[in-house]
């Protein structure tokens with residue numbers, strides 16, 4: 001992997017204003033005409049996402065003043081406006097909360113030093129081979145005075161950070177295996193020990209960046225203009241076209257519409273039917289438990305084909321140990337995942353207060369972010385208005401938790417099978433387990449009649465449910481250690 005560093009290129013690109021960034025296409029033209037005496041980078045040209053036409057994303061920021069001001073704040077606070085934020089701009093209420101949390105976690109007073117926070121972010125993102133996030137935080141790490149030597153690999157970082165390798169690995173791939181012994185080893189390592197408050201900060205960072213890596217792949221986020229691979233100094237070579245349009249499929253029409261029609265209506269009809277039979281029949285406790293187990297077992301079955309199995313490249317893998325972990329055939333054989341019942345350990349009743357106690361106010365912020373994601377709705381389904389979508393959104397959230405073995409006793413897991421079809425499940429499973437394998441084809445083939453903003457909405461649900469699930473296991477292990 002080539003890291004973008006605080007090089008001249010970066011300095012030059014930071015002279016671009018935010019308005020320039022919003023008008024990337026017109027910018028190609030403008031910048032080539034403008035003679036300002038310095039070499040000005042041109043975006044490689046495919047917009048913030050490989051999956052979503054650039055003009056749809058830019059449209060949002062042009063029309064909405066609230067978005068403009070959130071973007072301005074983000075730019076002022078972080079000194080950049082990354083492609084993740086631009087794509088999240090479809091959902092301003094969520095974006096606001098997301099940025100607040102990021103700011104608190106990375107920049108405000110807290111148990112960990114600034115460069116350690118970014119280094120942990122790099123470790124977490126590298127676990128899922130997310131070069132995009134690794135590059136972003138390598139830049140930040142260097143900017144806050146991090147030692148460049150650490151970037152050669154985890155073995156060159158202090159022993160205290162190296163000790164997080166195991167936690168990073170288990171949390172990312174099989175968080176249910178985390179025990180209080182893992183926690184104890186980190187807290188009782190003599191001069192290399194972590195404090196409890198530091199450890200909370202660590203697990204929040206790790207879980208955030210694992211799930212954000214999924215979001216990044218799930219939305220096909222492109223490299224930022226100021227990072228490596230995100231810009232070029234060469235003039236556009238395809239005369240008459242903007243390269244953006246070619247690279248991200250702008251102007252491409254959606255598949256065969258008549259073939260798709262009815263997909264949304266069928267789903268809405270199912271929701272209505274489920275609502276009706278809810279009021280009628282109640283399944284027995286055993287039956288409810290069986291439905292959960294069935295769904296959990298199904299969710300463990302792997303979706304990708306043999307030949308896609310790969311070991312991450314050396315470049316990213318140097319930031320974590322044992323790169324083959326998580327890529328062996330655990331899932332192929334349908335690994336047994338134990339069940340965690342929410343009544344025994346939940347975010348609301350247990351995790352939240354533990355975080356708030358050790359990292360004041362942060363629990364609150366995190367809780368707000370979970371709630372916004374969970375409750376977000378515009379009451380739409382593709383072109384239909386005024387629809388209650390709570391049943392569908394809950395099925396998505398609970399399916400992710402089910403993949404992590406987390407069970408809500410009062411939820412009927414039969415609903416998931418009715419509402420989430422095969423291609424949607426393929427997308428979800430890939431995004432959560434092996435996000436680096438998400439392809440444009442997978443993104444395109446689920447929910448084909450829905451808007452891009454709705455697919456981003458789905459990604460937000462997946463990301464937050466994923467983060468909460470991982471966090472729950474980490475916090476449970478910490479609670480067990482403490483009691």
Ligand SMILES: CC(C)C[C@H](N)C(=O)O
Pocket residue numbers: 376377378379380381382389392454457458
């Ligand atoms: C994810 C989508 C089904 C969300 C839907 N458009 C809503 O506003 O609730």
